[in-house]
Amino acid sequence: MRSFWGLMRAYWFSDRWKEAWGLTLVIALLTALSSKASVWMAEASGELVNSIAFFHDPANMAPLASLLTSAGTLLLLVVVKDAGFIGVRHLFSTTLHRKWRGWLNGRFNAALLDANHTHFHVQHNTDAANGSGMAPDNIDQRVQDSIKGMTGGAIGLAMGVMGVATSLFFVGQKLLEISTVVPGLEFLGPYGSVVLAFAVVAAYVPLNTYIAMKLGGVMERLSIRMQQAEGSYRGELTVLLRRSFHVAASRGEAVQQAMHDRLYLDIDRTWARLNVVNAGYMSFESIYGFIAARIVAYGPGLVPYMHGQINLKGYITGAELVNSLISQCSWFIQVMPAIATLRANSQRVTDLAMAIENVQEPPAFYAATGQSEFSFGSQNALFGLTVRNLQLMHEGHEASPFLTVANLRFRRGEWTFVSGQSGCGKTSLVKAINGLWPYGRGAIVFPEGIRSFYATQDVKLPQVSLKQLVCLPDHPGTHSEAKVAVAMHKAGLGDFIEHLGDETRQGKSWDQLLSGGQKQKLVAARILLLQPGLLFLDEATAALDLEAKIAFHQVIKDNCPDVTVISVMHEAMPPKSAMGAEFYDSILSIADGIGSKKALASLPAELTTLLAQPQPTDEWPPLRFPRVRQKEK
Structure with missing residues (x-):
């Protein structure tokens, strides 16, 4: 799970693969049904507009019944799609989210809390192998918030991809069925209108997707910075609660408050920048959606409608189909903020996974940043504990021993x-x-x-x-x-x-x-x-x-x-x-x-x-106080 795609597919190839694939297949089936329902809704919309347009037509013998039937059919399809297909799909997708997150959470907890003391090595020493020069910050935030956000974002992204694929199939099939000749494009024959519809979608969606990607990159960087800032502030609050007595005893509230103010200022500044980008993206998405639904979707069928080659019902049906196609193909734009957060979360999680992997062999890991040549063995219990040629050092390949012990036997x-x-x-x-000391050399032999x-x-x-x-x-x-x-x-x-x-x-x-x-x-x-x-x-x-x-x-x-x-x-x-x-x-x-x-x-x-006697020091002479017995609570 050291790479993005490795992290994404691990659950589906784990011992719980049946659970993962079963939920995925149900979600895919409901997504396909939702796309098919979009085609039915487009046809029903065309019938409704047509019944409204020809309400006063003398040839319409039952205008009210026709109108109510069309409206009722459209309403029924909306309920079936939104409540029956999308609502049930949401239940299964959130179940998959819960199961996947729980599995990942368990894997990371097991990896951190193994017999190797991985949790200790990960957070107390430099991460040279990762190249970051420092241990991963805010591990609690990575294991909880980042995993939750990453799994939820990935599932939403996958459903978007499924929606595009199924919409291209069902909507494209219907557009082919109702396609007609377009003046000026006669060489395309009866496929003129469908080619024109796909051309408009291909020109409009990618251009705006490129703009969305640029804005998403800015949001991703700010999201990572926001997570780091909030994690640091939360971590300091947690530490304060553990040492609150010491802060109170030293009257250090003012210093602690200044530290909190400084940490929160970083949150506030990052949040302000993120709000500006989010507001700009919201405006961009709203304008994009309006132009897509009201102008671009109705453009391809306008020419054949003006030349009388299709009726109003066919024009409305085609426009709704194009709108549905644009909407599905625009999932990347619609979920770009979520994708930016997904990429930020996945980076936080993969960094932690790499850090965990790097410390599985502590001697090799610490050797990258200093001298680490300890060896551990065992011997008959009668001989007790033996320490041979032990030298302890600090970080750095040129560090000198601060403690040397030749040979000890306990x-x-x-x-x-x-x-x-x-x-x-x-x-x-x-x-x-x-x-539990990283740098130095020597042999420690424990009794068996x-x-x-x-x-x-x-x-x-x-x-x-x-x-x-x-x-x-x-x-x-x-x-x-x-x-x-x-x-x-x-x-x-x-x-x-x-x-x-x-x-x-x-x-x-x-x-x-x-x-x-x-x-x-x-x-x-x-x-x-x-x-x-x-x-x-x-x-x-x-x-x-x-x-x-x-x-x-x-x-x-x-x-x-x-x-x-x-x-x-x-x-x-x-x-x-x-x-x-x-x-x-x-x-x-x-x-x-x-x-x-x-x-x-x-x-x-x-x-x-x-x-x-009291040990001498190079500073102040030792102070002697009468011993006071501690009163137990």
Whole structure:
């Protein structure tokens, strides 16, 4: 689905091809019937005008009955066409739209949320392979609005093509049937009027279609710009709602408002330009339609009518047929705004599809913008986790390593505390081991058959039930409520056990209701329930006070006896149990871009004392504040 046509036909060649083709065939049949009904309506219009013209003719023995019959027939045909054929076709086309959009939405969600962490790679790194120099913006808008607009526009476009084809057949057939000799074109014989009709249509429609294409190109560019501007504004509003507390605490409303004003100004300016182009196109389309229906359509039959070669009924019927033919052949002009939007939407969707495809092999993708030579393997679980010759870098082929680690081994059941100044690369190291750091080189060998768990400082909770939140990433049916309740009780969340099946409480989602410390206790409950063999704690206790941090460590120590722990914390030294026992067996120190690991018991007393002191900085001296225990909500 990396190209426009690949995206258009994918659904029809998928595992749901029967559904796609079945709906398409019904729509095609109804389109053909609608075109045939246009011929019937043209004939009925001719009969109605003829009955009006000869209402007072002495030879007309039942003028009123003839008039009412003609009018009733035309009205019946209008109802059959508009309600029976076009209305039912609309129902089937909107069903096809819904089905196609749902299938595409599912494919993109599955591609973004695969085991490759595609959603992460797509939005956090440069899209060099795409040539855009940046990741695709506003992925949510692309997956929802762009797919919806693209599928709807494509179906409308396809129905227009079907309408042209069927109209050319049925209307052309009728024009041939009523064709007559045209003075001045006698060499064409009885096909003079039909040739003249097709010539007029061929001259009028393409010229105006060219004008419509030029205006459509402007609308397409403005539509893309409008989508980008609105997506950026909506994205900033979404981010604001997530960080509203921080904005309020820093009194940053004025800055945030200025940012919103700037983003909306871009929307307003683009919208103004788009409105001008749309207004001009609307005027062009109205004038085009009037000239087509009132002048061009009645022109070809006027000459034979003036020379008495056809009667009024034949003249009106022919004019209505030509008008119907122009109307069907003008679908491109009529739907040009929709086509412009379709092309804009399809470009947004295909760009996202290309970005997803490009990151399916992350090492090769990142190698285009920097050095990415990580290798991942596995070994017997008895040997634990091994890291060899690891170098972490930033983007750029000439970038130098900011962190180098020669060889590390984390034994089964070993607890390692990662120490170092802020910004030294502690979190980057944990990300690299988990395959979430793009640039650098080295080998990471995981223990076979061991489940790993990565707990971060910032906990975001999806709007699902409390049981699902504790069971993540497992399916909630995998674990009984009793086991989940035990894990929650041990983690300090026993007050919420009776709400395991609830997605909300007191009108709030769990992400809104739980405090930062409670969210980190929920992570502890996940660890106890899932029993990982390899645990990464990246500031996972930052929102807890000292007593709660000790309890966090103790409950894992007591209930996960064989777990290997690698922990990053703000503190210079790891916490100890309430009885003074060490939780951690070793310290991985990072200083001057070098990481080295030593057993905690082997550290000299002087170094242990030094590490326990506040870390020096090159700027302001560290400020000391009394520790205040966080009050849980």
